[in-house]
Amino acid sequence: MxxxxxxxxxxxxxxxxxxxxxxxxxxxxxxxxxxxxxxxxxxxxxxxxxxxxxxxxxxxxxxxxxxxxxxxxxxxxxxxxxxxxxxxxxxxxxxxxxxxxxxxxxxxxxxxxxxxxxxxxxxxxxxxxxxxxxxxxxxxxxxxxxxxxxxxxxxxxxxxxxxxxxxxxxxxxxxxxxxxxxxxxxxxxxxxxxxxxxxxxDLPGAAMSIVAVLLLVHGGKEIAHVGAVHWPGATAVVLGLAVGVVFVRRQARLADPLVDVRLFRSGAFSSSFAAYTVIVVCSAGMGLLAVQYLQVVLGIAPFAAALWQLPTIAGTIIGIFVATTLGRAVRPAAIAVAGLLVAAAGFVLVSTLDVESSVVALIGGYTVLTAGTGMVAARAIDVIVSAAPPDRAGSAAALGETGAEFGGALGIAALGSIAAAVYRAGIVGELPSGLPPGAAEAATATVGGAVGTAEQLPTELAEPLLTAAQRSFAEAFTTTALVGAGLLVVTAGAVALQMRNAREMQRS
Missing domain, CATH: 1.20.1250.20 (MFS general substrate transporter like domains)
Structure with a gap:
């Protein structure tokens, strides 16, 4: 008691x-x-x-x-x-x-x-x-x-x-x-x-952590801005990973490390960290695409598009409440698995959309997604902060939030690149004939480029170009949602497997 x-x-x-x-x-x-x-x-x-x-x-x-x-x-x-x-x-x-x-x-x-x-x-x-x-x-x-x-x-x-x-x-x-x-x-x-x-x-360790995270986040954002094949961004990611490996090995040897990497030996900590990072990867990547979908495909003004996201905040709060309530009787890993699967269900709902779908359908599916995100985030942060001794709570909290920041950059880069590739493949065969020089290239590069190009064209070219861009982006959006759902299901399976192995070890 x-x-x-x-x-x-x-x-x-x-x-x-x-x-x-x-x-x-x-x-x-x-x-x-x-x-x-x-x-x-x-x-x-x-x-x-x-x-x-x-x-x-x-x-x-x-x-x-x-x-x-x-x-x-x-x-x-x-x-x-x-x-x-x-x-x-x-x-x-x-x-x-x-x-x-x-x-x-x-x-x-x-x-x-x-x-x-x-x-x-x-x-x-x-x-x-x-x-x-x-x-x-x-x-x-x-x-x-x-x-x-x-x-x-x-x-x-x-x-x-x-x-x-x-x-x-x-x-x-x-x-x-x-x-x-x-x-x-x-x-x-x-x-x-x-x-x-x-x-x-550990001043050298602090410098290495700053360099590693900056390179990883910067590289991820550069890849997201330019496309999947972007050597400066990829080089920054590789260098960031290399510095990160040196940093982790240094921390494992120190008596007073900046970050206690031994925390990852705990199955609860490592699974919570992984679930938290992956859920941020998926939600950040889809969040950027959802805003574009609201504006480009559904034709909603920017401020109204922002207002339409209010129900998704309610979804997050509901997920946090459910996770907090279940936490009294259910293990954190089980809540993480449930949250990942709820978020995956939200992604599947989003993947059923097309250009004729209503904004309510999009927000409904996305609210389910954010409910799962709230479940995972609330329990994962609790486990991450509580796993470390009280003296090291700040370092543990910082480690969790660093994983989230990196996950956000990675999600925007990876899922954004997938969406861009699907968009380009889809719009190439639907471009109207008679586009002026440079217009086809701009429209193929990004959906924003297609919208900007359409604004400069006569109606007989602008309308079919805008329709092609909307259909191609909708396909890219729904395809990326299926990829996100698959990633979440795989992560849920990995966490469940780790949870089962931990129970078997306790019995033996």
């Missing part, structure tokens, strides 16, 4: 509310610029590569610094790192809002990434410290997961609402009052926690 003294009080639950807000904002900043980019581009006039840096540098640095910030919090104090990160995040938000040049905005977004990297591992590690009773900890991590996963979908909606009334910099200023509140209330509600006897900080 759990000792009553271990249960959380009102201070801890109020502290949880404080911790979920920065998690929400950190994930919102990954997507809030989707709506604002046309306005800031018109104002600052960045080049194409500069605009990509504005959009991507936040996620790059956040992913690259997660492991370092998690380990740093374990050593000098999670609350201290969180508050320092909040101050940096708030200051960088003001700098971004009032940027007058492209270079200034890129710098501000980079600083936001540095601040954002402190938020996820520190908040999760503090939750691990504040909620020691298992049922309460599951509920707290479920609330955190809902905030963090929901922020990506809320970003475009909040951005669109702000842009209806204010200038593009307003999408950054919403961060400031929350960070100020965190700096004021955090010291009153949040306990400080750190390693009792911290070892030497």
């Amino acid at each position: 759990t000792d009553v003294t271990e249960r959380a009080g009102r201070r801890e639950w109020a502290g949880l509310a404080v911790l979920t807000l920065p998690a929400l904002l950190a994930s919102m900043d990954l997507s809030v610029l989707f709506m604002a980019s046309p306005w800031l581009a018109a104002d600052l006039q960045p080049t194409g590569p500069q605009l990509l840096w504005i959009l991507d540098v936040y996620g790059f640095l956040m992913a690259g610094l997660l492991l370092t910030m998690g380990a740093l919090g374990d050593r000098i104090g999670r609350r201290k790192v969180l508050l320092l990160g909040a101050a940096a995040f708030g200051a960088a938000s003001v700098l971004a809002a009032y940027s007058t040049t492209t270079e200034m905005l890129i710098l501000a977004r980079a600083l936001l990434g540095v601040g954002g990297a402190t938020l996820a591992p520190s908040t999760l590690a503090l939750i691990r410290t504040m909620f020691r009773e298992e049922t309460e900890r599951r509920a707290a991590i479920g609330a955190w997961t809902a905030a963090f996963t929901g922020g990506v979908a809320l970003g475009p909606i909040v951005g669109g609402l702000l842009l209806e009334h204010f200038w593009w910099g307003s999408v950054f200023l919403i961060n400031v009052p929350v960070m100020v509140a965190l700096l004021v209330i955090g010291p009153l509600l949040l306990p400080e926690s750190r390693e009792a006897a911290p070892g030497r900080f």
